[in-house]
Amino acid sequence: MGCLPGQWVEIVHRASGGHALALQVAEYVLALRAEEAKAVMVRWGESPLAEKDFFAPISTQG
Amino acid sequence: MNRCRIYVAGNPNSGKSTLFNALSGLHQKTANFPGVTVESLQSTLELGGGVVADLVDLPGTYSLYPQSEDEKVACRELVQASLNPESNALILLVVDAANLFRSMLLISQICDLNLPVLLVLNKADRVSNPNLRGVIRWFSEELGLVAVAADARKGRGVQEIHRAIRKPLQSYSLRKSHPGSSPADQWMQLYEASEALPPTRQEEIRRHHSKETVERYSLIAAQLKSCPVHETKAKLALPNSIDRVLLHPFWGYAFFVVVMSLMFQALFTWASYPMDGIESMMLWAADYIQEALQEQHPGWARFLVQGLIPGISGVLVFVPQIFLLFFFLVVLEESGYMSRVSYLMDHGLKSIGLNGKSIVPMIGGFACAVPSITATRNIVSWKERITTIMVLPLMSCSARLPVYALLIQFAVPGGYWLGIFSLQGLTMMGLYLLGVVAAIGSALVMKHWIKPKGPSYFMLEIAPYQWPVSRNLWQVPARYCINFVQGAGKVIVLVSVLLWALSSFGPGNNLIATLKGQEAVPPLEQSYAGVLGKALEPVVKPLGFDWKIGIALVTSFAAREVFVGTMATIYGLEGDLETPQTGKRLKERMEADFKEGTHQPMFDSATVWSLLIFYAFALQCMSTIAATRMETKTWKWPMVQLAYLSFLAYAGSFLVYRICLLI
Numbered sequence A: 001m002g003c004l005p006g007q008w009v010e011i012v013h014r015a016s017g018g019h020a021l022a023l024q025v026a027e028y029v030l031a032l033r034a035e036e037a038k039a040v041m042v043r044w045g046e047s048p049l050a051e052k053d054f055f056a057p058i059s060t061q062g
Numbered sequence B: 001m002n003r004c005r006i007y008v009a010g011n012p013n014s015g016k017s018t019l020f021n022a023l024s025g026l027h028q029k030t031a032n033f034p035g036v037t038v039e040s041l042q043s044t045l046e047l048g049g050g051v052v053a054d055l056v057d058l059p060g061t062y063s064l065y066p067q068s069e070d071e072k073v074a075c076r077e078l079v080q081a082s083l084n085p086e087s088n089a090l091i092l093l094v095v096d097a098a099n100l101f102r103s104m105l106l107i108s109q110i111c112d113l114n115l116p117v118l119l120v121l122n123k124a125d126r127v128s129n130p131n132l133r134g135v136i137r138w139f140s141e142e143l144g145l146v147a148v149a150a151d152a153r154k155g156r157g158v159q160e161i162h163r164a165i166r167k168p169l170q171s172y173s174l175r176k177s178h179p180g181s182s183p184a185d186q187w188m189q190l191y192e193a194s195e196a197l198p199p200t201r202q203e204e205i206r207r208h209h210s211k212e213t214v215e216r217y218s219l220i221a222a223q224l225k226s227c228p229v230h231e232t233k234a235k236l237a238l239p240n241s242i243d244r245v246l247l248h249p250f251w252g253y254a255f256f257v258v259v260m261s262l263m264f265q266a267l268f269t270w271a272s273y274p275m276d277g278i279e280s281m282m283l284w285a286a287d288y289i290q291e292a293l294q295e296q297h298p299g300w301a302r303f304l305v306q307g308l309i310p311g312i313s314g315v316l317v318f319v320p321q322i323f324l325l326f327f328f329l330v331v332l333e334e335s336g337y338m339s340r341v342s343y344l345m346d347h348g349l350k351s352i353g354l355n356g357k358s359i360v361p362m363i364g365g366f367a368c369a370v371p372s373i374t375a376t377r378n379i380v381s382w383k384e385r386i387t388t389i390m391v392l393p394l395m396s397c398s399a400r401l402p403v404y405a406l407l408i409q410f411a412v413p414g415g416y417w418l419g420i421f422s423l424q425g426l427t428m429m430g431l432y433l434l435g436v437v438a439a440i441g442s443a444l445v446m447k448h449w450i451k452p453k454g455p456s457y458f459m460l461e462i463a464p465y466q467w468p469v470s471r472n473l474w475q476v477p478a479r480y481c482i483n484f485v486q487g488a489g490k491v492i493v494l495v496s497v498l499l500w501a502l503s504s505f506g507p508g509n510n511l512i513a514t515l516k517g518q519e520a521v522p523p524l525e526q527s528y529a530g531v532l533g534k535a536l537e538p539v540v541k542p543l544g545f546d547w548k549i550g551i552a553l554v555t556s557f558a559a560r561e562v563f564v565g566t567m568a569t570i571y572g573l574e575g576d577l578e579t580p581q582t583g584k585r586l587k588e589r590m591e592a593d594f595k596e597g598t599h600q601p602m603f604d605s606a607t608v609w610s611l612l613i614f615y616a617f618a619l620q621c622m623s624t625i626a627a628t629r630m631e632t633k634t635w636k637w638p639m640v641q642l643a644y645l646s647f648l649a650y651a652g653s654f655l656v657y658r659i660c661l662l663i
Helices: B016-024 B069-083 B097-111 B129-143 B158-165 B184-193 B199-224 B228-232 B241-246 B251-269 B272-293 B298-316 B319-335 B337-351 B356-364 B369-378 B382-394 B400-411 B423-449 B470-504 B511-515 B528-543 B547-555 B562-573 B586-591 B605-617 B622-632 B636-662
Strands: A009-014 A020-025 A028-033 B002-010 B041-048 B051-057 B089-096 B117-122 B146-149 B459-462
Touching: A020 B337, A028 B337, B002 B016, B002 B069, B002 B097, B016 B041, B016 B051, B016 B089, B016 B117, B016 B158, B069 B089, B069 B184, B069 B369, B089 B097, B089 B158, B097 B117, B097 B129, B097 B199, B117 B129, B117 B158, B129 B146, B129 B228, B146 B158, B241 B251, B241 B337, B251 B319, B251 B337, B251 B423, B272 B298, B272 B319, B298 B470, B298 B562, B298 B586, B319 B337, B319 B356, B319 B400, B319 B470, B337 B356, B337 B459, B356 B369, B356 B382, B369 B382, B369 B622, B382 B423, B382 B622, B382 B636, B400 B423, B400 B562, B400 B586, B400 B605, B423 B605, B423 B636, B470 B528, B470 B547, B470 B562, B528 B547, B528 B605, B528 B636, B547 B562, B547 B605, B562 B586, B605 B636, B622 B636
Parallel strands: B002 B051, B002 B089, B089 B117, B117 B146
Antiparallel strands: A009 A020, A020 A028, A028 B459, B041 B051
8 A cells, every 4th residue: 555656646645744645545545654754755736536547657756 | 065165255345234234134233434344244045955154244355465454354265265176155246336446356356266255236226227128238248257236235136146146156256357366375474474575575565566556457448348337436425515514624523513412311311211211110119029039039029129129120221322322324325424424534543643534443442342343354454443442442332331321420410501402412512622632642642752664655435325224223222232131141141140249248147047137237337348349449549439339439440330330229229217218219329328437428519420431431342452462462551541541530539539639
């Protein structure tokens, strides 16, 4: 369980004080602490969730 | 007779235990959050043709690289089966049909174990039918896997699984998914050695696992391009109006408090009607037996009416409250709310040395500390896990419920606040909160005292909401009530009978003559129980307790709910022919008792509050001590737990008694 390089993630909830985040990762929602989320390098982009091949790596940061 | 093993494996919260229950007819605990099953459980299945299968429900794991104790249990069993050439094993790999991409890591690793695999695409109701047929075909053509669609909660697809597992194991093709993968014996060596390795080597292994996982997922992503899996994605689970309230920085916590308040109000108000009914029925039975046997068999009448029936009554009367407690817990667990509570609470719990995941066993501790201690296995950090285990007995379990319910009646009048909230219900909630506050304080002390052995982190899948299965709403509470009556009930009845014997005879009494009614029963104080209680009195007197309460404290050391049965028996035996006590409720009998040599009620508010505090903190549960020993694999932690909780109970009780006397 976690994020893969190139995988799209979307922040769906921020806990009070920003100490934790809930991320939509592929088909599920992953909750993690902000300090762990800092280890995930991201690049902004359009949500691909409507696209057919959203599992294919799109970016390789991380 | 041929014997084989069927392992029910899969990611956490994929529905393994629900499927295990559907196949075996058992009632293993299920809920809608990850990490419910933390140990392997076994049942037997008759497959026909002389073949018997051991069906094993494994804890969920995301991969064969375990992070927590529960994942280690699953990985070890699977890899051991792979290494044993005579294992005759089939893996029933349960995956969430709407979560296939994530499940592919475990699918690919399990394929590499070279064991027959039957893939179950569970929760198929969340995916449209044509897609699912395409996915099943894809698994067969690309990976050589036999796949079956199912919805175990509704029992759909279970017949197909039954048919598939009856096929000979040789009919399953074996195909490695990842040619360069680690062989099973290397994984096994890692499991065996992992704890003994130095931290730097463990970190190296973790990095290697991460690298290999990323490589596998790259292959998986390429493979999945030809699979209709991308069309099966489920709706986003979180961004909806319910979570805007339930995870709100203010309203989220407020909702949690409201849910807990409602639960405790219901325990007092809704349960009072059936409780009164049960108590009246038992009083009627006692009167009937008394009338029928008093003349011919006075000894038996005394045994049944004053010894056995109060003991049984003490057990049965609390069944409605226990039923309601478990009803609420089932609703919270099955709806998916518990993973949200973990997420909401993580920050606060981390600051006191616990983890967001600690909240699940802690709320489970309201029911029983024993399974909750085992449930801590999915907390990855050793320090956070030990701290959770150490403070868990402070969460008021269902065994304390009868004790609180009996004593609160003396301490708080039966009125309402604002015309809605029962004062006794609020007091009950206050006692549960007191346990929580004590747990927070104890965790804070342990945060500075226990040294960490590894990193602390919080990662949790937030499960989508679902309606609880209607049959679970009554079956699960009913099962716990039956367990309570059979388990605790046996002890309570046994202790009641033993107490009756100790209270009916004394030094210098002729047992047979007393039973036949030829010799008078000695006064309670001169009986064996009285002599023992008087010897104990100096220890408990500073807390405001007399020798009768002292006896109840001793008998309830093994299980705290025995307190009520003991009081029922002692106060049932107190009457004589001139002042009969039968026909009165336990509360009325206790109200009629006075402190020795005074006209002051024995159960005045100082004594009752002191007793309540004692029961809120004391570790009077042998099973909890045994569970802590089992999970920590040493006697050090259960002994520390027993010592600090006993100190807390005695000191707290002493202080409260003295303060109440001053007021």
